[in-house]
Amino acid sequence: MNFFHFMLQNHEQVLELTLEHLWLVGVSTLLAVVVGIPLGIVSAHWPVWNKPVLGTANIIQTIPSLALFGFLLPVPWLGDRADRLAILALTLYALLPVIRNTYTGIRGVDPAVVEAGRGMGLTPGQLLFQVELPLALSVILSGVRVAVVVSVGLATIAAAIGAGGLGEFIFRGLAMVNNQLILAGAIPAAILALSADFSLGWLEKRLRPR
Amino acid sequence: MERTSANSPEIEFRDVAYVLPNGQPLLSGLNLEVQRGETLVLLGRSGSGKTTTLKLVNRLLTPTGGEVWVNGTPTAATDVIGLRRSIGYVIQDAGLFPHYTVERNIGLVPRIEGWTTERIHLRVAELMQLVGLEANLAKRYPHQLSGGQRQRVGVARALAADPAILLMDEPFGALDALTRDQLQREFLSLQQRLGKTVVFVTHDLREALRLGSRIALMESGKLVTILSPHEFLRSTEPLAAAYVQAFGDGLDSAANRGMS
Numbered sequence: 001m002n003f004f005h006f007m008l009q010n011h012e013q014v015l016e017l018t019l020e021h022l023w024l025v026g027v028s029t030l031l032a033v034v035v036g037i038p039l040g041i042v043s044a045h046w047p048v049w050n051k052p053v054l055g056t057a058n059i060i061q062t063i064p065s066l067a068l069f070g071f072l073l074p075v076p077w078l079g080d081r082a083d084r085l086a087i088l089a090l091t092l093y094a095l096l097p098v099i100r101n102t103y104t105g106i107r108g109v110d111p112a113v114v115e116a117g118r119g120m121g122l123t124p125g126q127l128l129f130q131v132e133l134p135l136a137l138s139v140i141l142s143g144v145r146v147a148v149v150v151s152v153g154l155a156t157i158a159a160a161i162g163a164g165g166l167g168e169f170i171f172r173g174l175a176m177v178n179n180q181l182i183l184a185g186a187i188p189a190a191i192l193a194l195s196a197d198f199s200l201g202w203l204e205k206r207l208r209p210r
Numbered sequence: 211m212e213r214t215s216a217n218s219p220e221i222e223f224r225d226v227a228y229v230l231p232n233g234q235p236l237l238s239g240l241n242l243e244v245q246r247g248e249t250l251v252l253l254g255r256s257g258s259g260k261t262t263t264l265k266l267v268n269r270l271l272t273p274t275g276g277e278v279w280v281n282g283t284p285t286a287a288t289d290v291i292g293l294r295r296s297i298g299y300v301i302q303d304a305g306l307f308p309h310y311t312v313e314r315n316i317g318l319v320p321r322i323e324g325w326t327t328e329r330i331h332l333r334v335a336e337l338m339q340l341v342g343l344e345a346n347l348a349k350r351y352p353h354q355l356s357g358g359q360r361q362r363v364g365v366a367r368a369l370a371a372d373p374a375i376l377l378m379d380e381p382f383g384a385l386d387a388l389t390r391d392q393l394q395r396e397f398l399s400l401q402q403r404l405g406k407t408v409v410f411v412t413h414d415l416r417e418a419l420r421l422g423s424r425i426a427l428m429e430s431g432k433l434v435t436i437l438s439p440h441e442f443l444r445s446t447e448p449l450a451a452a453y454v455q456a457f458g459d460g461l462d463s464a465a466n467r468g469m470s
Contacts, residue, residue, distance in 0.1 A: 113307060118294070
C-alpha cells in the first residue's frame with residue numbers, strides 16, 4: 001500500500017515530528033497542571049474566586065486557536081520562538097478542563113469526611129493533601145485526560161506558526177493537495193490522542209476511590 | 211487563667227449564642243456544664259441546635275456570643291488544632307476516610323501527632339481489641355466493612371490519642387436495631403472502664419435514657435431542661451412529657467443507669 005510505503009520511507013521524519021508533537025503537548029499539559037490545579041483548589045475553597053477563575057478559563061477556550069496563535073505572535077520573548085508560543089497557547093486551552101475538574105473533584109468529596117477530618121484536628125494543609133486531593137484525584141485526572149486529548153489535536157495547528165509537530169505534514173499535504181502527506185500527520189496524531197486517552201483512562205479507573 | 215480543680219466542669223457553656231452569617235439564630239442563651247466522666251446526652255429533634263452545640267465544643271463552630279470553656283480555658287483562647295486533637299469526635303456513618311485502611315484511619319491522629327510507627331501500631335491493635343474489631347480487619351477499607359464495624363472504627367479512631375472528652379453526633383443513628391443495641395451496650399461497658407467525659411447527640415429518647423447520666427433536652431436553639439434519666443421519665447415539663455408519651459411503654463427499664 002502506498003501510504004505505508006510513504007511512512008516507511010520517511011520514518012525518520014515521522015518520528016521526529018511525533019516527538020516534537022509530544023514535546024508541545026507534554027510541556028503544555030505539565031504547565032496547565034501546575035497552574036490549573038492550584039487555581040481549581042482556590043476556587044473550590046473560596047467561592048468568590050470561582051466565577052472569575054472559571055469564567056476567564058472559559059473565555060480563553062472560546063478564542064479560535066489560529067487567532068490566539070496570531071495574537072501572541074508579536075509578544076516579545078514569546079514570539080521569538082514558535083514553540084514557546086505554541087506551548088503557551090496550548091497551556092491556556094488545557095487550563096479549563098484541569099481547573100474545572102479540580103474544582104468539581106474537591107467539591108465532590110463527601111462533606112462528612114472533610115468535617116470528620118477537621119474535627120480530629122487536621123490542619124487545612126493536611127486536609128488538602130491527605131484527604132481532599134487524594135479523593136479528588138480520579139476526577140482531576142479525567143480533566144487532564146481531556147486536556148491532553150484536546151492538546152494533541154490543537155497542536156497540529158501550531159505548525160501554522162512554524163512550531164513543528166505532526167501538523168507540518170498536514171499543512172504541507174494541504175498545500176500540495178497530497179492526501180498521503182495529510183494522513184502521515186493525521187494518523188500518528190490520532191494514535192497519540194487515542195493512546196493518551198486510553199492510558200490516562202486506565203490510570204483514572206485505578207485511582208478512583210471506592 | 212482559671213486552673214482546673216477536681217470538681218470543676220470539664221466543659222462549660224456560658225450564655226452561648228450562635229447565629230449564622232445570614233442572621234438566622236441557631237442557638238441562644240445556652241448555659242450548660244458537663245462534669246468530668248459523665249455522659250451528657252443532648253436530646254432534641256432536628257434543628258433544635260444539638261449538633262450546633264456539639265460543634266461549638268471542638269470549635270468546628272465559633273460562638274457568636276458568650277464563651278465555651280473546655281478544661282478551664284475558653285476555646286476562643288486555645289489553639290484550635292490542638293483543641294480538636296485533644297477531643298475525640300465521632301459522627302453518624304463514622305466519616306471514615308474511604309481511601310485509608312482501618313488501621314490508618316484509627317492511627318490518624320497519632321500519626322499527625324508524630325508518634326513512632328511502632329507505637330501507633332501497638333495502639334491501633336489495642337484499640338481494635340477494645341472496640342471489638344477482629345485484628346484481620348486492619349488492612350480492609352471502610353467500604354469492605356459492615357455499618358456496625360465502620361462505627362466501631364469511628365469510635366476507635368476518636369479514642370486513638372486518649373482524649374479526655376468524646377463528642378458523639380448520633381453515632382448509632384444509621385445502624386439497624388440489633389447492631390445499635392449491641393453497640394450501645396458496648397458503649398456502656400467501655401464508658402465504665404474509660405470514664406471519658408462524653409457529649410452524646412441523639413433524637414432517640416430510648417438511647418438517651420440508656421446511655422446518659424443526664425439528659426439535656428433542647429428545642430429551637432434553647433436548652434429546655436436538664437434531667438437525669440429517672441427524673442426525665444417523671445418530668446411534668448411539657449416537652450419532656452411529650453417525648454415520654456411518644457416513645458410509649460417500657461421506658462422505665464431503658465433508664466437502667468439512673469444517676470450513675
